[in-house]
Each structure stands twice: as C-alpha cells, then as structure tokens.
Amino acid sequence: MQPRPAKAYFMFRSTPLDHDHRDIAEHRRLVSAAFAADTSWRTREPLDSALADPDFYFDALGQVRMNSWSTGRIALVGDAAWCASRARAPSWHWSAPTGWRGELAAAGGDHRVAFARYDTVHRPLVERKQQIGPNVSLMVPKTEGGRCVRAA
Structure with missing residues (x-):
C-alpha cells in the first residue's frame, strides 16, 4: 500500500489580493x-x-450563498451552488449529484418539481454548513487575543 502524502494548509488574513x-x-x-x-x-x-x-x-477562502440553485432547466450542484468553504471537509458535497438524480427520478423527469424539492430538502443542511464563521475566526484569528486562544 502506497503511503498518502501529508497535506498542510497555511491560512492568513489579508485585504483582497490583486494578483494573477x-x-x-x-x-x-x-x-x-x-x-x-x-x-x-x-x-x-x-x-x-x-x-x-x-x-x-x-x-x-470563499463562500457561495444563493437564493436559488436553479433557473429553468439549468441547476448548479456542489460547490458551484453552495460552497461552505475550503475550511470545511467536503465529504457532504458528494451526495449532491445523487440527490439531484433521485429527485428527478421521483418527479418523473419534471425538473421544476425536482429542483424545488431538492432545494426544500437540502437548503437546511447547506445553511447549517455555511455557518462557519466561528471556525474561521478560531483558525485565523483577527487579534492577538484570538491568537492566544487558538494557541492554548
């Protein structure tokens, strides 16, 4: 079995960066x-x-918040629709395509019904996952006091 490489994340606060x-x-x-x-x-x-x-x-680090994940026959899934943040583990995203397909099948292919149902069922989960403010504040504190709390 091949060992998996270790990963490191280096996060820092800044004003928006103007870079290529x-x-x-x-x-x-x-x-x-x-x-x-x-x-x-x-x-x-x-x-x-x-x-x-x-x-x-x-x-x-960024987060997408949308009032609707679809318009007409076009729908966004996963990070394109509701990215909680790279600061979160992405495992919950993998159910999105399966969920869309399941809703389309249950609605007999009627995308309007399927998209509305998917939104109703999944939006509460997405909204909970998007509440990451305290996590980011702890990982990348703004103040010296916050850095002391993180280091404790």
Whole structure:
C-alpha cells in the first residue's frame, strides 16, 4: 500500500489580493511573505516543503450563498451552488449529484418539481454548513487575543 502524502494548509488574513491567479510563483511569494515573520515552532520546515511542492495550490477562502440553485432547466450542484468553504471537509458535497438524480427520478423527469424539492430538502443542511464563521475566526484569528486562544 502506497503511503498518502501529508497535506498542510497555511491560512492568513489579508485585504483582497490583486494578483494573477495563474502565476504560481507569485502565489508562493504571497504565502512566503505572509509567514516571513512567523517564528512559531516548526513553521519553517513544513512551509518550505509546501512552497517547493510542484502541486502547490493557492486560493482564497470563499463562500457561495444563493437564493436559488436553479433557473429553468439549468441547476448548479456542489460547490458551484453552495460552497461552505475550503475550511470545511467536503465529504457532504458528494451526495449532491445523487440527490439531484433521485429527485428527478421521483418527479418523473419534471425538473421544476425536482429542483424545488431538492432545494426544500437540502437548503437546511447547506445553511447549517455555511455557518462557519466561528471556525474561521478560531483558525485565523483577527487579534492577538484570538491568537492566544487558538494557541492554548
């Protein structure tokens, strides 16, 4: 059995960044600069490893909130419709395509009925999952006091 590689996430708060979303070298510079003054225990080693990784990935945490996930015969599923955040485990997203198919089958192929039912059934779950504010505040605190609480 092949060992799975470890993953590390380096998160930081900033104002919206004006950068080229395709420039991986710039992404590495942004992350490196964000953690340049960090002298925490063993931050440098995993950070240097992440910055050197050919699969390095950089993105902003974001969340999609929509009043409707469909219009006419077009529907959005998964992150396109309701991304809770990359800060959350995505396992609950995998049921979305199956749920859409199940609702279409139950509605005899009538997309209007299926889309409305899917929204009614799944929106409460999505709204609960989108309440991640406390999690993000704990992971990436705004204040020195918050950083002390996180480190405790």
